[in-house]
Amino acid sequence: MRLPASSAIARLLGLALLFTPGHVPAQLRSRAISSIDVQKLANGVLGIMSYTVAPDVTTSSLAISNATKTSTDLTMSQVGGGFTWSKSTPLYLEGNAAYSRYDPVFVASDGTDDRRVPTQWNSFSAAGGIGWDFKLADHWVVRPIFNFMLGEVATDLAAAKWWLGNKIDADLAFLDHGTLKAYGLGGAVMVDYEMFSPEWDDDLELRYSNVELRSYGGTSLGVEGRAKAESVSLWARRRVPTGWGTVWDRPVRYVYEVAHTRFLGNETDVGLTHMSSVGFGLELDSSARDIWVTRWRAIARYKFGPGLSGWALGLAVSF
Numbered sequence: 001m002r003l004p005a006s007s008a009i010a011r012l013l014g015l016a017l018l019f020t021p022g023h024v025p026a027q028l029r030s031r032a033i034s035s036i037d038v039q040k041l042a043n044g045v046l047g048i049m050s051y052t053v054a055p056d057v058t059t060s061s062l063a064i065s066n067a068t069k070t071s072t073d074l075t076m077s078q079v080g081g082g083f084t085w086s087k088s089t090p091l092y093l094e095g096n097a098a099y100s101r102y103d104p105v106f107v108a109s110d111g112t113d114d115r116r117v118p119t120q121w122n123s124f125s126a127a128g129g130i131g132w133d134f135k136l137a138d139h140w141v142v143r144p145i146f147n148f149m150l151g152e153v154a155t156d157l158a159a160a161k162w163w164l165g166n167k168i169d170a171d172l173a174f175l176d177h178g179t180l181k182a183y184g185l186g187g188a189v190m191v192d193y194e195m196f197s198p199e200w201d202d203d204l205e206l207r208y209s210n211v212e213l214r215s216y217g218g219t220s221l222g223v224e225g226r227a228k229a230e231s232v233s234l235w236a237r238r239r240v241p242t243g244w245g246t247v248w249d250r251p252v253r254y255v256y257e258v259a260h261t262r263f264l265g266n267e268t269d270v271g272l273t274h275m276s277s278v279g280f281g282l283e284l285d286s287s288a289r290d291i292w293v294t295r296w297r298a299i300a301r302y303k304f305g306p307g308l309s310g311w312a313l314g315l316a317v318s319f
Helices: 008-014 038-052 157-163 170-175 266-270
Strands: 002-004 061-063 073-084 091-103 105-109 115-119 122-134 132-138 140-157 179-196 201-216 226-247 250-263 274-285 295-303 308-318
Touching: 002 132, 038 073, 038 091, 038 122, 038 140, 038 179, 038 201, 073 295, 091 140, 122 266, 226 266, 226 274, 250 295, 266 274
Parallel strands: 002 061
Antiparallel strands: 002 308, 061 073, 073 091, 091 122, 105 115, 122 140, 132 140, 140 179, 179 201, 201 226, 226 250, 250 274, 274 295, 295 308
16 A cells, blocks of 8 residues: 655654764764664664554555655555354464565764665564453454564665765664564454354454563663554454355355554554545355365455555455
8 A cells, every 4th residue: 555654654654763963073074873862763663563463454554655855665564364263162363474664764974965874674573362252142252362472673774884984883783784673462352243144244343452562682772662552443344245146156245344443552642543444345255165265355445544545455365
């Protein structure tokens, strides 16, 4: 999904990483970047990971960019889902893997000349959840979930070393092949409604999630980063036959979907308070065949939030 950056989103993605260069005496000709708040930087790194703690269609794919000189780019994608083991064993399992690439821009100075210094950050994370379904009524369950996450961010200054002349001080060590490892622990509670019939299928989920992220080990920053991933989300989907006939002995179905996520944690610090999504697609049902996958879906989604909007195409299967 390609999204134009608003001022609020630009501040979010900047993560306080675009700094004004400090004065360096011209006679030293020492290229440097100064005024880096490493604590804020560490918290900001974990802030990006907070969007991928739980499966969420509103933030499953994002690409935010700006063509201005002080632009910052973020590409984020994830794959994941969840399922209940069986009616007799209502164990719920969920998981997702996420990748994000963030290209912040610093400003370096040698006392007479300022240059934009591009850096590359690559973030990988894997999250999981274990829960149990407690029946409330026909078609309704409440589902407490224990969530956990592991992730790592790796940085690279290779593209800018030619100008910095390899003169990297302690504060910049994180930018030169630095790493930050993080873990997250927390939980969620979900109310789930499922109604399946020949005429239509309905799914509805209301979820509250709260996971605390922290850095661990000997990170290159030398400080402990923290971020709080907290949100309330609503997701609904309806499937109805298209009337086009059958494939694999089952009718082809239209899929209608809506989702909304309200952020309550550190994501709101700079104005990103919510994201919404509406989708439409097609689904094939292979449950009549002796194969592992039971349903195949392709859904086009329109996503929007404060000051941004865009389109995404989602592909999914059910087991």
